Amino acid sequence: MRLANSAHGWGLVHIVLHWATAALIGWAAWLGWTMTDLPRFDPATFVTYNLHKSLGVTILLLAALRLVWRVSRKRPAPPPAMRPIERRLAGVTHASLFALLFLVPVLGWLTTAAADVPVDWFGLVVLPQPIDAAEPWREWLEDAHWLAAMLLLALVALHVAGALKHQLIDGDDVLRRMIVPTRE
Amino acid sequence: MRHLALIPLLLAFSASAAEWRVDHEASRITFTFTQMGAAVEGTFERFDAAITFDADAPEDASVTATIEVDSLATRNGERDEGMKSADWFDVANHPTATFVSKRFTPAGGDRYDVEGELTIRGRTRSIVLPMTISIDGDRARAAGEATLDRRDFGLGQGDWAGDTVIGFDVPVALTIEAERAP
Numbered sequence: 562m563r564l565a566n567s568a569h570g571w572g573l574v575h576i577v578l579h580w581a582t583a584a585l586i587g588w589a590a591w592l593g594w595t596m597t598d599l600p601r602f603d604p605a606t607f608v609t610y611n612l613h614k615s616l617g618v619t620i621l622l623l624a625a626l627r628l629v630w631r632v633s634r635k636r637p638a639p640p641p642a643m644r645p646i647e648r649r650l651a652g653v654t655h656a657s658l659f660a661l662l663f664l665v666p667v668l669g670w671l672t673t674a675a676a677d678v679p680v681d682w683f684g685l686v687v688l689p690q691p692i693d694a695a696e697p698w699r700e701w702l703e704d705a706h707w708l709a710a711m712l713l714l715a716l717v718a719l720h721v722a723g724a725l726k727h728q729l730i731d732g733d734d735v736l737r738r739m740i741v742p743t744r745e
Numbered sequence: 746m747r748h749l750a751l752i753p754l755l756l757a758f759s760a761s762a763a764e765w766r767v768d769h770e771a772s773r774i775t776f777t778f779t780q781m782g783a784a785v786e787g788t789f790e791r792f793d794a795a796i797t798f799d800a801d802a803p804e805d806a807s808v809t810a811t812i813e814v815d816s817l818a819t820r821n822g823e824r825d826e827g828m829k830s831a832d833w834f835d836v837a838n839h840p841t842a843t844f845v846s847k848r849f850t851p852a853g854g855d856r857y858d859v860e861g862e863l864t865i866r867g868r869t870r871s872i873v874l875p876m877t878i879s880i881d882g883d884r885a886r887a888a889g890e891a892t893l894d895r896r897d898f899g900l901g902q903g904d905w906a907g908d909t910v911i912g913f914d915v916p917v918a919l920t921i922e923a924e925r926a927p
Contacts, residue, residue, distance in 0.1 A: 602827030604910040611781050677820040679783030687783040694820035 562742045566634045570734075570743030575634070578627045579739060582620060582662065583717075589616040590714060607678075614673060614680045617666040618688065624662035637743070640733040654719055661713040668706035675699040763799035763806075765885055765923035767792075772921045774812065778895070779912035787828070789842075791816035796923055798849075800880060803857060806849040812842040814865075832902040839866045847871075855879045859889070865898040874919070883925035892916045 565572040571579075592613040599606040639648055670691060673680055677694035681687050692698075727735035774789045794810035814834045819825055829836040846861035852875065859874040876889035893915045895901055901911060 601823055602830065604904045604907075607781060607910045677785060677824075679781065679785070681781040681783055684782065687781075696820070696822060 562744060564742075566636050567743050567745060568635055568637060569745050570637050570738040570741075572634070573742040574630060575627075576739060576742055578623055578630065582623050582627070585616050585620045585623070586713070586717065589613055589620065590710065592616070593710060610673075610678075611681055614669065615683045617669050618680060618682050620662060621666035621670075624659065624666075627662075628659065637738065640727070640731065640735060642731060642733065651723060654716055654723065658713070658716050658720060661709055661716065665706065665709045665713050668702060668709055672699060672702040672706050675702050763797050763802070764926040765796040765798060766926050767794050767796070768922040768924055769793075772923075774917070774919055776915050776917045778915050781910060785819060785824075787817060787819035789813070789816050790818055794921065796885075796921075798878065798885070800855075800878070803849040803851050806846070806857075808844065808846040808859065808861070810844040812844075814840060814842055832905055833900055835866055842866075844874075863893075866900060868898045870897050876919075885923045885925070887921045887923070888919060890916060890918045 563572045564574050566575050592609060596606065596609045596613060599609060639651065643651070670680065670688070674690040674692045675695045675698045677690075679687050679690060724736045724739070727733050728737075772792075774792055775786055776788075777784050777786050779785070789812045791813040792810060794808055796808050798806040798808075815829060815836050817825055817828055817834065817836075819828065828834055831837070834842075842863070842865040844861055844863050846859050848860045850858040850860065852858050855877050857876050857878055859876050861872065861874070862869050863872045864870075872891060872893070874889045874891050876887050878885065878887045880886075894913050895911075895915050896913055905911060
């Protein structure tokens with residue numbers, strides 16, 4: 562079992578980062594979806610929002626780690642049977658997913674800064690506020706954060722559909738190699 | 746009998762020598778609290794004070810300040826409304842907070858310990874405000890800071906009682922500028 566990627570498959574580090582990001586997106590999205598129904602000024606609401614923000618910051622950190630890992634390591638080639646249009650679609654989806662892994666948390670961070678509510682990352686580190694409090698911008702940023710998150714989830718759905726197509730229709734090892742680290 | 750007419754004038758003159766009017770543009774009351782471990786600043790935008798002060802006679806000095814709690818502002822409208830609600834300042838039942846001084850004790854130079862009664866949310870506590878008071882002609886500047894414990898005034902009821910989300914200690918800073926009353 563390798564930590565690093567090779568020409569034959571993904572290493573353990575890439576696989577762990579991928580599934581950790583997937584789990585964090587699911588959790589953060591679930592909280593984001595439900596927390597807006599909570600009473601607006603309540604201690605439990607602040608704790609829930611802060612957890613959502615902590616998860617988002619973690620996704621941002623993992624995205625940065627993944628980017629470094631991705632550009633500095635080899636990566637396996639796509640299955641030879643993939644048509645050029647499919648490769649292009651996969652490439653655009655992956656690049657867009659990557660961009661949104663940065664954009665969604667950053668927009669969230671800006672939203673909470675505009676509302677003058679600092680992020681206390683899991684109660685360990687209080688993050689600096691990238692912008693000064695600005696109520697007029699808050700709603701706009703909140704909408705942008707929501708839209709970007711919806712786009713991210715739509716792309717995740719497309720990404721999952723692609724993986725299922727590889728597994729069930731093409732019968733190749735694209736899904737398997739994201740689960741089992743390469744040995745060579 | 747004609748001389749009697751001078752009495753109010755003389756009284757007014759002797760009193761006005763040490764009375765001051767708050768310059769609202771230049772005066773600020775700010776408080777800082779921690780929300781999820783991070784400092785958040787708020788202000789009270791509307792307040793007034795009746796100030797009598799003469800550095801040569803600090804024993805005669807007095808301040809009665811009234812703060813309109815509804816003017817609370819923390820750069821977040823939702824938070825402002827929350828802070829005005831029954832669990833916090835309960836503005837509906839306690840629209841004003843007051844400070845009434847009891848004693849100005851000189852603490853060297855232009856420093857004074859201002860002892861008085863602070864009433865917030867209907868609860869009164871004795872506090873000591875260390876103040877620096879400097880006078881330049883007809884202009885006076887007073888600045889001071891004190892840290893209050895929000896629990897002393899019943900701020901943060903019910904689920905807010907703990908300090909998980911909002912801390913107990915609240916540093917309050919005053920900067921008051923005033924003009925000598927004519």
